[in-house]
Amino acid sequence: MTREAAPRRERFLLISASTAGAAAATRVRMWRKLRSLGALYLQQSVCLLPATAGVTRDVRRLAGRVRQGGGTVRVLPMAFTDPAAEQAVITELNAARDADYAEVLDRLPELHRELAHEQARGRLTSAEVEESEADLHRFQAWLAKIEARDYFGAAAAAALAAFENAALDAETSGPAPAAGRGRSGLRAVDRP
Secondary structure (H helix, E strand, C coil): CCCCCCCCCCCEEEEEEECCCCCHHHHHHHHHHHHHHCCEEEECCEEEEECCHHHHHHHHHHHHHHHHCCCEEEEEEECCCCHHHHHHHHHHHHHHHHHHHHHHHHHHHHHHHHHHHHHHCCCCCHHHHHHHHHHHHHHHHHHHHHHHCCCCCCHHHHHHHHHHHHHHHHHHHCCCCCCCCCCCCCCCCCCC
16 A cells, blocks of 8 residues: 655654753753744743754754753654644744844833933944944844744734834934934843
């Protein structure tokens, strides 16, 4: 009897990992990497990630490092048989990204207030501009990390884009910035 090949629908990776007996550095490395990828934990040491090419590559590399460090890892491609269960996972992943974006949205007004404050104080030095540019780059890097793990288009991404457009419109339609002063004057953001 021949079996007909089923269409491949593996959209997720199920990752089961244990670092019992491994060095603490291995456990921390694994946790940080899975967190940075936006893993959804189903229970302790078992998580899901979308099976994109980049995620699959990163998880395979991580699995190799964990094994070298004395841990065990299983990475299994999987597909949901119940569309409602799959949608529930996607909804949970989007909720986590919405929380990340919400934190950015909470900080944006503070950053704009700092810009206005520095300008009002007349702190228009090249050193202040350099510091502000560095702060802006940190902020942009933080947002890029969130966007990289927003696999399914969280609702907050659209809200953030709308807020950024409104902020840019308000900034460009307000009083002209002082000479040599671009989009800077931002205070350091504590988050990566």
